[in-house]
Amino acid sequence: MKRPTIADIARRAGVSKGAVSYALNGRPGVSEETRARIHAIAQEIGWRPNLAARLLSGAGAGAIGLVVCRPARFLGVEPFFMELISGIEGELAARSYALMLQVAAGHEDEIAVYRRWWGEGRVDGVILVDLHTNDPRVPVMEKLGMPAVVIGHPSAAGSLPAVWSDEAAAMREVLEHLAALGHRRVARVAGPAALAHTAIRDAAFVESLAALGLEEAPAAHTDHTGEQGARATRRLLSSRSRPTAIVYDNDVTALAGLSVAQEMGLRVPAGLSVVAWDDSPLCQVVRPPLTTTARDIPASGARAAQLLLRMAAGEQVTGVEDAAARLRPRGSTAPPP
Amino acid sequence: MKRPTIADIARRAGVSKGAVSYALNGRPGVSEETRARIHAIAQEIGWRPNLAARLLSGAGAGAIGLVVCRPARFLGVEPFFMELISGIEGELAARSYALMLQVAAGHEDEIAVYRRWWGEGRVDGVILVDLHTNDPRVPVMEKLGMPAVVIGHPSAAGSLPAVWSDEAAAMREVLEHLAALGHRRVARVAGPAALAHTAIRDAAFVESLAALGLEEAPAAHTDHTGEQGARATRRLLSSRSRPTAIVYDNDVTALAGLSVAQEMGLRVPAGLSVVAWDDSPLCQVVRPPLTTTARDIPASGARAAQLLLRMAAGEQVTGVEDAAARLRPRGSTAPPP
DNA sequence: GAGTTTCACTGAACCGGATCAGCGGGACCG
DNA sequence: CGGTCCCGCTGATCCGGTTCAGTGAAACTC
Numbered sequence: 156m157k158r159p160t161i162a163d164i165a166r167r168a169g170v171s172k173g174a175v176s177y178a179l180n181g182r183p184g185v186s187e188e189t190r191a192r193i194h195a196i197a198q199e200i201g202w203r204p205n206l207a208a209r210l211l212s213g214a215g216a217g218a219i220g221l222v223v224c225r226p227a228r229f230l231g232v233e234p235f236f237m238e239l240i241s242g243i244e245g246e247l248a249a250r251s252y253a254l255m256l257q258v259a260a261g262h263e264d265e266i267a268v269y270r271r272w273w274g275e276g277r278v279d280g281v282i283l284v285d286l287h288t289n290d291p292r293v294p295v296m297e298k299l300g301m302p303a304v305v306i307g308h309p310s311a312a313g314s315l316p317a318v319w320s321d322e323a324a325a326m327r328e329v330l331e332h333l334a335a336l337g338h339r340r341v342a343r344v345a346g347p348a349a350l351a352h353t354a355i356r357d358a359a360f361v362e363s364l365a366a367l368g369l370e371e372a373p374a375a376h377t378d379h380t381g382e383q384g385a386r387a388t389r390r391l392l393s394s395r396s397r398p399t400a401i402v403y404d405n406d407v408t409a410l411a412g413l414s415v416a417q418e419m420g421l422r423v424p425a426g427l428s429v430v431a432w433d434d435s436p437l438c439q440v441v442r443p444p445l446t447t448t449a450r451d452i453p454a455s456g457a458r459a460a461q462l463l464l465r466m467a468a469g470e471q472v473t474g475v476e477d478a479a480a481r482l483r484p485r486g487s488t489a490p491p492p
Numbered sequence: 493m494k495r496p497t498i499a500d501i502a503r504r505a506g507v508s509k510g511a512v513s514y515a516l517n518g519r520p521g522v523s524e525e526t527r528a529r530i531h532a533i534a535q536e537i538g539w540r541p542n543l544a545a546r547l548l549s550g551a552g553a554g555a556i557g558l559v560v561c562r563p564a565r566f567l568g569v570e571p572f573f574m575e576l577i578s579g580i581e582g583e584l585a586a587r588s589y590a591l592m593l594q595v596a597a598g599h600e601d602e603i604a605v606y607r608r609w610w611g612e613g614r615v616d617g618v619i620l621v622d623l624h625t626n627d628p629r630v631p632v633m634e635k636l637g638m639p640a641v642v643i644g645h646p647s648a649a650g651s652l653p654a655v656w657s658d659e660a661a662a663m664r665e666v667l668e669h670l671a672a673l674g675h676r677r678v679a680r681v682a683g684p685a686a687l688a689h690t691a692i693r694d695a696a697f698v699e700s701l702a703a704l705g706l707e708e709a710p711a712a713h714t715d716h717t718g719e720q721g722a723r724a725t726r727r728l729l730s731s732r733s734r735p736t737a738i739v740y741d742n743d744v745t746a747l748a749g750l751s752v753a754q755e756m757g758l759r760v761p762a763g764l765s766v767v768a769w770d771d772s773p774l775c776q777v778v779r780p781p782l783t784t785t786a787r788d789i790p791a792s793g794a795r796a797a798q799l800l801l802r803m804a805a806g807e808q809v810t811g812v813e814d815a816a817a818r819l820r821p822r823g824s825t826a827p828p829p
Numbered sequence: 830g831a832g833t834t835t836c837a838c839t840g841a842a843c844c845g846g847a848t849c850a851g852c853g854g855g856a857c858c859g
Numbered sequence: 860c861g862g863t864c865c866c867g868c869t870g871a872t873c874c875g876g877t878t879c880a881g882t883g884a885a886a887c888t889c
Contacts, residue, residue, distance in 0.1 A: 158611065158613075160874090160875055160876080161875070161876065162875075162876095170837095170839085171838065171839050171840070172839090172840090172875085172876080172877090173838075173839065173840075173841095173877080173878075173879090174837080174838055174839075175876095176877060176878080177837095177838090177877095177878095183836095183837095184836085184837065184838070185837065185838075186836080186837060186838090189837080189838085201611070203608065203611025203612055204612065204875085204876070205548075205612065205613055205874090205875055205876065206544075206547070206613050206614050207543070207544040207545075207547030207548040207613055207874080207875075207876085208544075208548055208874075208875035208876035208877085209875080209876055209877080210543070210544030210547075210844090210876090211542075211544040211545055211548055211843090211844045211846090211875080211876075212843075212844055212876055212877045212878080213843095213844070213877075213878095214876090214877085218592070218614075233574075236574065237570075237573065237574070240593065240595065241595050244593075244595040248594070248595075251608065253592050253594065253609075253614065254593050254594065255555070255590050255591065255592060255593075256577065256581075256591050256592075256593045257581060257585070257590065258577065258578050258581040258585075270540075271540065272590075274495065274538070274539075274540025275540055275541065275542065275543040276495070276542055276543050277543050277555075277590065380773070381773050381774075381776065384777075385777070407773065407774075407777065410774070410777045410778065411777045414777055414779040417779050418779055436717070436718050437718075437744075437747070437774070439718065440718040440722070440744065440747045440748045440751055441747065441751055441778065442751040442754050442755055497844090497845055497846080498846060499845075499846090507867095507868070507869085508868070508869050508870070509845085509846080509847095509869095509870090510847085510849090510868075510870075510871095511867080511869075512846095513846065513847060513848080514848095514867095514868090517847085519847095519848095520866090520867095521866085521867065521868075522867065522868075523866080523867060523868090526867080526868085541845085542844090542845055542846065544844080544846090545844075545845035545846035545847085545874090546845080546846060546847080547846095547874090548844090548845080548846075548847095548873090548874045548875065548876085549845085549846055549847045549848080549873075549874055550847075550873095550874070551846090551847085
């Protein structure tokens with residue numbers, strides 16, 4: 156029942172613990188013959204290195220952490236995280252690294268989790284997501300000297316390496332698409348204003364409107380939930396200067412907006428064009444299928460994990476820019492009425 | 493930069509390592525005065541117990557594991573996991589336990605992960621989800637002696653404790669609702685036939701149809717994705733004996749089905765009633781909002797985590813039955829045309 | 830053939846806590 | 860006033876790996 160240790164292997168093989176350690180770690184100092192014998196015995200008795208012992212002797216934790224800081228209720232609908240996680244996992248699994256996941260209620264809790272993980276030696280580093288402008292997590296990571304990679308624009312990442320894509324370019328592409336269709340009055344239903352990427356898209360939206368000669372329009376900020384997406388859409392569509400197209404910041408709000416429009420008797424895309432953000436199967440499942448921007452989220456996750464592992468290994472790393480999201484035109488955009 | 497150890501505290505306090513250990517763990521053997529002094533020093537220099545050292549001295553890993561075995565692409569849309577995870581987390585966070593997450597490609601990979609985790613002492617136990625009938629994971633857990641809790645019906649859980657809800661009752665309630673509305677021809681778009689809960693719902697579906705005097709109908713099995721949901725729906729709606737209501741096994745297939753129906757010119761609920769399974773924000777966002785069964789998934793996760801922790805502590809535990817899912821009637825069900 | 834190098838391996842220290850036997854000293858008892 | 864008990868603490872050992880200095884023997888060198 157007790158788990159076998161290298162001492163058991165050493166006894167069986169008639170050698171010392173040290174020799175077993177060398178043999179199993181592929182280091183020089185043992186003959187090929189002995190090495191093979193030790194490997195055979197290890198295999199036979201089902202030996203696995205005890206993580207704690209290895210850790211104690213200075214090895215890394217063999218795990219990285221991800222803290223998700225959103226209300227649970229909303230988490231579920233957001234495909235982003237699961238896609239990100241599956242991308243991260245792909246990179247980790249190959250090296251037998253593990254992923255620690257924790258859901259936190261706010262930035263303070265999140266920081267407390269990092270401190271604990273780091274203090275206990277439970278993780279070798281963490282991936283930060285959903286950065287705010289002036290995010291308090293960044294200086295904490297820098298001060299702790301804890302390896303961390305940011306998924307998001309470098310402008311919010313301080314000295315931490317970032318994995319990002321050009322959101323401004325994607326926004327420009329969306330508006331060019333709408334302008335080409337003939338839209339002049341385009342509205343935007345955005346995510347939380349505090350998020351760094353919301354601010355970036357806000358700016359790009361305003362800038363691109365101007366560049367394309369479209370009417371000025373403010374962004375309506377939401378918490379990314381269907382309810383607020385619906386409410387914002389209702390307000391926009393009831394206003395005097397009703398937009399002919401709305402650009403949403405995620406798929407859930409876009410879906411909610413689509414429903415509201417249809418409920419108000421507006422046909423999509425004939426009466427209103429809708430653009431979602433970050434393609435997900437949801438966008439293809441509804442009628443009409445939603446025009447969205449699409450990018451490879453798992454790839455970003457994989458890249459971030461890769462950087463983090465190199466960083467944890469002591470390497471000096473710099474951020475990388477992923478391909479920008481591309482517009483994926485579907486049935487929800489058409490010329491204005 | 494180096495993390496402080498109890499030896500550092502001992503030196504500062506002018507006592508031995510042993511005394512510090514006693515003091516910090518609230519065990520007798522030190523005076524209250526010394527204890528307070530040691531605590532103050534620990535606080536001051538930011539000491540945290542090193543996980544590895546504690547582990548090596550026989551303590552638990554302070555973590556539990558969850559392996560998710562579904563294709564990544566689909567994972568994202570399924571709110572189930574994130575809800576489950578947030579429930580588990582709630583229970584863990586209070587005790588400073590951590591959650592290890594891994595995405596696996598199949599049962600063999602999944603079992604390999606369990607073996608590794610257990611062999612390395614990385615987790616104190618695991619939660620199993622998506623049980624198949626005759627699931628290979630169950631005997632492995634039993635043989636390893638690894639604490640494990642199943643989320644699903646006990647009939648598939650072998651000797652492992654299960655957290656389950658009465659799916660048959662929920663199915664009955666759904667069909668009673670449809671029968672009461674006047675439906676006689678009800679179809680079912682199910683999940684993968686290999687899943688234990690699919691089989692249970694299949695049986696309950698057939699049984700309840702008979703009990704209510706509705707027409708016999710087979711279940712169309714899918715892989716839970718929108719595509720297959722759409723295809724199954726299209727086939728059903730094109731058949732000679734077109735059903736007046738369809739019961740889906742999850743929200744994504746229901747959503748896809750809804751779109752297909754609308755595309756084929758069928759009004760929902762006037763021309764076709766649609767029932768989804770496991771309520772999620774998605775169901776409320778679309779038009780019409782979907783009638784679904786709803787249950788408290790985070791609560792199940794929390795309960796499973798609770799059981800697992802007790803089990804890992806050596807307690808003998810038995811499974812618990814959660815409240816059955818309740819029907820939540822919304823706009824997608826109405827009397828048949 | 831003596832000296833040097835290389836090889837294969839041993840023994841012990843080490844990581845950071847937990848735990849236990851033991852010890853000095855004060856309090857209490859008879 | 861001597862004996863016993865308990866409190867508060869020390870010092871050592873243990874957990875299971877890693878690592879390093881050292882060792883004995885064989886191989887090589889001149």
